[in-house]
Amino acid sequence: MNIITNKRFNETIYEQKVSSELKVVVIHKPGYVGSSALIATPFGGMHNKLTDQNGNIIDILPGSAHFLEHKLFESEEGDIMTAFTEVGASVNAFTSYEETVYFFSTSNEIETPLNMLLDFVSNLQISEDSVEKEKGIIIQELRMYAQMPDARLVNETYRSLFVEHPFSNDIGGTEESVTAITKQHLEQCYKLNYHPQRMLLVVATGESPQRIFDIVENNHASKSFDDAPVVESVKITEPGHVFREYHEFQLDVQSLKSTVTYKINHTMQNESDRKKAEWSLRLLMEATFSALNPAYQDWMDEGLVSDFFGFEVDLGEGYGLLMFYNETEDSSSFVEFLDKEIKNSSISDSTLQQLKRRYIGQAFRSLNDLEDMAISYIRSTFAKADFFESLTWVEDITLYDIENSRSLIDLGNRCIVSLKKSKTS
Amino acid sequence: MKRIKIQENLNLCIINTGKFKDISFSFRFLSKTSEKDATIRALLASMASDRNEKALTKVEMTRLSDQLYGSYVDVRNTGFGEAICTEFKTKVLNGKYVNQPVILDGFMEWMLDMIRYPLINEETLKEAKKNTRSILIRSLDNPMQFAMKKAFEIAGKGYPLSVNIQGSLDMLDVIGVEDCKFYHQNMIENMRLDIFVVGDVEENEIIERIKGSFLYRGRENVSTMYRIPSQISESVELSRKMDQSNLILIYNPQVIPTDKDYWPLRVAMTAFGSLPSSLCFTEIREKRSLCYTIGAQMITFDGVGFVYTGIDADQADTVEQLIDMQIESVRSGELSDSLIDASKKMMINSIRQIEDDASAIINYYYQIFLIGRYNSKEEIISDINAVTPLEIKDVFAKMTKVTRFLLKGDAEHEHHN
Numbered sequence: 001m002n003i004i005t006n007k008r009f010n011e012t013i014y015e016q017k018v019s020s021e022l023k024v025v026v027i028h029k030p031g032y033v034g035s036s037a038l039i040a041t042p043f044g045g046m047h048n049k050l051t052d053q054n055g056n057i058i059d060i061l062p063g064s065a066h067f068l069e070h071k072l073f074e075s076e077e078g079d080i081m082t083a084f085t086e087v088g089a090s091v092n093a094f095t096s097y098e099e100t101v102y103f104f105s106t107s108n109e110i111e112t113p114l115n116m117l118l119d120f121v122s123n124l125q126i127s128e129d130s131v132e133k134e135k136g137i138i139i140q141e142l143r144m145y146a147q148m149p150d151a152r153l154v155n156e157t158y159r160s161l162f163v164e165h166p167f168s169n170d171i172g173g174t175e176e177s178v179t180a181i182t183k184q185h186l187e188q189c190y191k192l193n194y195h196p197q198r199m200l201l202v203v204a205t206g207e208s209p210q211r212i213f214d215i216v217e218n219n220h221a222s223k224s225f226d227d228a229p230v231v232e233s234v235k236i237t238e239p240g241h242v243f244r245e246y247h248e249f250q251l252d253v254q255s256l257k258s259t260v261t262y263k264i265n266h267t268m269q270n271e272s273d274r275k276k277a278e279w280s281l282r283l284l285m286e287a288t289f290s291a292l293n294p295a296y297q298d299w300m301d302e303g304l305v306s307d308f309f310g311f312e313v314d315l316g317e318g319y320g321l322l323m324f325y326n327e328t329e330d331s332s333s334f335v336e337f338l339d340k341e342i343k344n345s346s347i348s349d350s351t352l353q354q355l356k357r358r359y360i361g362q363a364f365r366s367l368n369d370l371e372d373m374a375i376s377y378i379r380s381t382f383a384k385a386d387f388f389e390s391l392t393w394v395e396d397i398t399l400y401d402i403e404n405s406r407s408l409i410d411l412g413n414r415c416i417v418s419l420k421k422s423k424t425s
Numbered sequence: 426m427k428r429i430k431i432q433e434n435l436n437l438c439i440i441n442t443g444k445f446k447d448i449s450f451s452f453r454f455l456s457k458t459s460e461k462d463a464t465i466r467a468l469l470a471s472m473a474s475d476r477n478e479k480a481l482t483k484v485e486m487t488r489l490s491d492q493l494y495g496s497y498v499d500v501r502n503t504g505f506g507e508a509i510c511t512e513f514k515t516k517v518l519n520g521k522y523v524n525q526p527v528i529l530d531g532f533m534e535w536m537l538d539m540i541r542y543p544l545i546n547e548e549t550l551k552e553a554k555k556n557t558r559s560i561l562i563r564s565l566d567n568p569m570q571f572a573m574k575k576a577f578e579i580a581g582k583g584y585p586l587s588v589n590i591q592g593s594l595d596m597l598d599v600i601g602v603e604d605c606k607f608y609h610q611n612m613i614e615n616m617r618l619d620i621f622v623v624g625d626v627e628e629n630e631i632i633e634r635i636k637g638s639f640l641y642r643g644r645e646n647v648s649t650m651y652r653i654p655s656q657i658s659e660s661v662e663l664s665r666k667m668d669q670s671n672l673i674l675i676y677n678p679q680v681i682p683t684d685k686d687y688w689p690l691r692v693a694m695t696a697f698g699s700l701p702s703s704l705c706f707t708e709i710r711e712k713r714s715l716c717y718t719i720g721a722q723m724i725t726f727d728g729v730g731f732v733y734t735g736i737d738a739d740q741a742d743t744v745e746q747l748i749d750m751q752i753e754s755v756r757s758g759e760l761s762d763s764l765i766d767a768s769k770k771m772m773i774n775s776i777r778q779i780e781d782d783a784s785a786i787i788n789y790y791y792q793i794f795l796i797g798r799y800n801s802k803e804e805i806i807s808d809i810n811a812v813t814p815l816e817i818k819d820v821f822a823k824m825t826k827v828t829r830f831l832l833k834g835d836a837e838h839e840h841h842n
Contacts, residue, residue, distance in 0.1 A: 009446075010522070031444035034778040079711070082702035086763060088770035091701070107777035108770070136714030143668040144717055144735050147834070149566050252666040253566040255559065291475065291483035300552065307556040308563070327559060354491040361494025361518050364446040370781060422666045 001213070006388045009367060013377075013387070014209035020220035021228065022196035025381075026209035027373055035110045035205035036370040038103035039121050040378045042233075043193035045171030046097040050192060053230035062166070063138070063173015064189050066095040067181050070134050071126050072102065072190075080120050089113035095171055099382055105371065110207055111215050118219045121199075124190045131183045138178050142170065149253050153419055157259045157323060160247045160415040165238045165319050196220060197228040202377050204370035236318050240265045241413065248418040257308070257419045258331040260338055264320030264408045271317075271385040272393065278315040279394050280405035281322060283355050285311050287347035289324070292354075304337050315408075322409060331418045339411050347402055356394055363391040426790060429632065433643035434617040436794065437635055439628050440786055447516040448624030449783040452540055452640075453791060455617040457647050458509035458585050460593045463502065464557075465600055465608045466511050467592035469543065470500040471553035472605070473513070478542035493532055494518040498539040504590045505795055506649040506681075506726025511612065513540050516783070519625055533634050541613060541639055545605045554597050561594050568671050568832055569718075573733060576673035576830035577724075579661055584653050586727045613639065617646045619791055623783040649795050650681040652728045653827075660829040667834040670738040673731060674748060675830075678823035681728045682796040686823075688808045689816035690723070694730055695768035696760055696817075697721050697751060702767060704751040704760075705732065713747070715740050725792070730824070738833045745829065758818040765814060773806050 002015040014026040044065050050058045072093070073080045084091035089106035091113070102121055104113050145151045155170055162168040172178070203212050242263050268274045289311055290296060299305045306327040313322050328334050367373055380387040429437045456462065474497070480486040490497050498515045517532045564570045574589060581587035618640060622631050635641060656677065680690045698705040698721025705719050719734040736744050754760065779785040779802075793799050 008522075029444070031442070033780045079702060079707070081700075082767065085700050085702045085767040085771050088767075088774040090771065090774065105778065107774050133714050137710060137717050140669065140715075140735060140737075141717035147568055147667040147669055149563075251566075254562045255566050291487045294482070294484050297483055307559055354488065358491045358495035360523075361496070364494075364518055364522055365516065368445050368447070368783070 001209070004388070009364065009388065009391065011367060011388075014213075016213050018213065018217045018220050020196040020223070020225055022216065022220060023200050024213055024216050025200065025202045025377060026212050027202065027204040027370070027377065028206070028209055029204055029370060030206050032204075032206045032370060034105055034107045034370065035203065035207060036103060036105040036374055037110070037114050037117055037201065037203040037205075038101050038371070038374045038378060039117055039199055039201045040099050040101040040382070041193045041199050042099050042382045043189070044096050044098045044100055045169065046166040047233050048166045048169070049234035050231050051234050057234060058188070058192070060189060061173065061181050061185060062169040062177040063171070064181060064185060065100050066172045067134065067138060067178065068186050068189050069093045069095045069100050069102075070138060071131065071186060072120060072124060074126055074130055075120060075123075076125050080116070083116055084113055087112045087116075091117070097167060097171060099378065101375065101378065103371065103374075110203075110205060110212070114203070114212070114215050115219050118201075118216065121194065122196075122223055122225075124187060124194070126183055126186060128183050131181070131186065135178055135181075138172060139175050142172050142175060142178070145170070145172070147251065149251055149255065149257065149419060152249070152251065153257055153259060153325065153417065156247060156249050157261050157415070157417045160244045160417050161242050161261050161263055161321060162319070163239045163241070163243045165236050167319065168243065191226075192229050192231045195228045196225055200378055200381055202374040204374045238319055242415040244415060246416050248420050250420045250422045252422045253419065254421070255308075255327055256329045256421060257325065257327050258334055259323055259325045259417045260331070260335050260414060261321055261323040261417075262409050262411065262414045264315060264322060265410070265413075266315060266320050266408060268315070269317075271383040272389070274315040274317070275385070275390065275393050276396060276401065277405050277408065278313050279397050280401045281315075281408065282313045283352060283394075283397060284345055284347050284402050284405065285313065285322070286355055287351045288341055288345040292351055304333075320408065331416045335414070335416060342409060342411060345406070347399070349399060352397070352399060352402070356397070359394045360392070363394075366391070427628075428790075428794065431632065431636060432641060434646045435640065435642070435644050436619045437632060438619065438621045438790055438794075439626065439631060440621070440623040441626060441628060442623065443625040445519070445624055445783055446522060447518050448622065448626055449516045449787065450514070450536060451621040451787045452513040453619045453621070454511045454612045455505070455508050455619070455647060456612070457507060458504060458588050460588050461596055461600070462608070463509055463588050463590050464592035464596040465605055466502045466509060467557045468550065468553045468600060468605055469609055470502055470511065471556050472545055472549045473500045473539065473543035474498050476544045476549065477538055478544055479538050481544065489535060493535065494523065496532070498536065502590050504585065504588065504726070505792075507585050507651050508647050508649045509590065514784075515539075521625075537638055537640070543609060545602055545609065547602055550602050550605060557592050558594065558597060561589075561591055564591060568665065568667060568669070569733065569735065572671035572673050572830055572832040573731075575661070575663070575832070576675050576731065576828050579659055579830060580656070580675040580677070580729065580828040581653060581727065584727070585651070586653060586724065586729065614642065615645050617644050619794060621787040621790065623786050650683065650726050650728070652679040652681060653677055655679075655825070656827045658825075658827055658829070662831045662833055664833040664835045669735045670741060670834045671832040672734050672736055672741055672744060673828070673830045674745065674826055675729060675731045675828035676824045677729050677827045678820065678825070679728050680820065680823065682725055683798055686816060686820040689812045689820045690730075691772065692765060692768050692809065692812045693755055693760070693817040693821050694721050694723055695772055696764045697755055697821075698732055700768060700771060702764065704754065704764075705748060708751060709734070709744060709747050715744055715747075726795075738835065741831050741833070752821065752824055755821040756818060756824070758814060760814065760817060762814070765812075765817065769809050769812065772809055776802055776806060
């Protein structure tokens with residue numbers, strides 16, 4: 001058992017691999033009455049091409065990871081969600097671009113629901129009929145998000161920004177791709193991505209870590225697993241340019257919104273390098289485009305930015321973006337404003353120290369919630385980063401780093417997306 | 426948990442725990458609701474969070490906030506039946522993590538200033554109106570939120586259920602600076618105030634600081650729970666150019682938390698539509714694939730319940746009939762013992778898990794105080810456990826449908842490739 005104690009954050013984490021090669025992590029939270037257990041696979045909405053040990057490329061239909069998440073709750077023995085509720089545990093799952101996570105929380109004893117979680121994730125039981133039936137539910141889900149203005153705006157922005165990267169697809173896929181998914185396709189996705197060796201179990205609990213390891217060991221010792229598939233996600237070569245520079249779409253809404261997104265091209269391979277560059281850009285943008293900047297009040301008064309205005313920075317493996325969003329009909333003035341202010345952006349040492357203080361406070365607060373902490377741990381692990389180090393990356397950022405990060409922005413390499421009002425409404 | 430009455434209708438509740446990294450504070454002012462009051466409160470909430478008379482600019486307020494490791498005051502309004510509550514909520518990092526006794530050094534003063542000295546003038550009101558208008562319009566753009574609001578307006582016409590707690594677009598233009606100042610003064614001087622502190626604190630110190638502050642005075646209470654009289658069922662449809670339709674059904678069992686059949690109703694509603702194993706979820710989503718979202722909830726202090734779902738327009742009648750059938754099956758006593766037990770377990774699980782989330786602790790105890798029926802969680806758990814199938818059957822007989830609202834999607838399905 002590997003024990004990691006972080007004195008500064010006053011947290012202790014226990015890690016152990018059980019005999020099935022599943023890595024089990026216990027975030028020990030004495031004093032908490034509840035427990036949350038999350039089991040994750042690094043298979044999400046962006047994994048649309050996998051390669052096996054022979055170099056064969058396996059195409060994955062958009063939305064497959066999400067479809068599989070829906071279907072894993074099916075069992076010949078009865079409904080899995082019902083079984084969890086019967087023992088007083090609340091079970092759920094989510095699919096992101098990077099991973100799929102199944103989880104439960106309970107204030108009752110943990111052994112039964114933990115065994116149930118391990119059981120249902122280890123056993124895909126689906127029929128042709130049930131796969132067909134699920135398509136109706138998933139299509140309703142896609143339509144729900146498609147008519148939510150903010151979700152749709154982000155989706156359309158990604159579709160404009162990326163040429164090859166699977167971020168251009170919705171995590172749930174399209175109605176066409178969902179319709180094309182078959183039982184065999186889901187079984188193949190499952191076989192390739194749900195082996196214990198590829199997965200990670202994180203339990204945040206006040207229970208004894210050794211007891212958790214014993215429960216998992218006993219559960220997996222009673223199961224037989226095939227050999228672990230040698231499978232990797234195919235590296236995506238994303239072109240440097242945006243897919244479309246301008247795009248507008250319509251919804252029956254009153255609030256008209258726009259995004260302006262600068263595509264960031266970088267070659268950073270290491271997660272900590274990327275995230276430090278991301279922090280550097282974020283801090284520069286925060287100093288410029290928030291209430292820290294005295295001009296911000298004037299911008300609000302003049303209507304250049306609304307209360308909806310904000311930005312996102314994301315630097316991942318093979319992609320990067322700096323996205324601004326605002327409630328405005330006039331996207332050209334918005335772009336002009338952003339270009340000018342990005343050129344003029346600056347940060348003083350005192351503002352940098354002020355922001356570091358804010359974000360360190362936020363890092364401490366992020367450790368209050370069992371599920372949030374477990375999800376952060378999963379994401380750090382899948383990104384090959386150290387969880388506790390990731391909490392304090394912001395402290396390492398210097399003015400020099402921030403100045404360097406500015407060169408990542410190419411003002412000419414951007415896309416604009418506008419949400420317009422439907423003509424008939 | 427200790428509730429200390431330090432003045433008439435001024436209560437302090439301290440939950441002393443060291444398990445969180447920060448200390449949460451919540452100041453909750455309560456008064457009767459009306460469309461105008463809700464709008465003034467929405468404007469106050471907008472004005473009170475990013476500046477005050479001592480920190481005149483957003484820049485200065487941000488600086489003070491970041492000195493406290495990113496503490497900020499979140500001001501929000503919540504309806505509790507006939508009453509509306511304005512909450513000033515903030516958290517401060519426990520000083521032991523940064524070798525600084527943060528709570529003693531300026532935090533309390535900063536927080537109390539935020540409540541006492543919001544910057545209310547023509548300029549800030551103009552900005553608040555603009556922001557409130559944007560928030561209201563945005564919520565209309567969200568089909569499900571819009572559908573729920575319209576359904577509540579219809580079902581609660583003439584009653585607090587119809588009041589939009591985010592304010593009214595029509596009222597925004599008639600409210601002036603003096604209205605806001607007067608309302609704020611009245612709030613901090615006269616309205617019932619419940620203060621919650623969750624974290625690692627010295628109780629006596631908190632008590633003394635509150636006693637030494639402007640908040641320490643007798644206050645006026647108001648009633649919260651009420652029943653909407655029996656109504657004739659109304660059905661309304663609106664259309665919007667979109668793919669999906671949103672169906673909202675409102676029921677008026679006229680059961681409030683002080684009634685003996687309140688917990689039977691809650692258990693029944695959980696089994697009917699609040700669990701992934703509930704009747705609605707199983708029969709409409711899982712068996713027939715007619716929707717992705719479906720659920721049932723209570724609006725506790727107004728004594729009503731509702732079902733919401735997102736469906737295809739041409740399935741609206743089928744889905745409504747299926748929901749009616751589920752109601753009927755509960756009324757006729759067909760709810761299985763296992764689903765009743767599971768519902769109880771899940772409700773009890775939620776109550777116990779509250780202890781792991783500071784905001785949930787505060788929300789939970791505040792409701793308990795307003796209801797005034799319980800002294801501990803264990804009493805509630807015992808009442809939940811005591812609910813019988815017969816009580817469930819009887820209380821569901823009161824589930825009269827009073828409103829059907831359909832926001833009908835009339836667009837051709839778009840395909841996004």
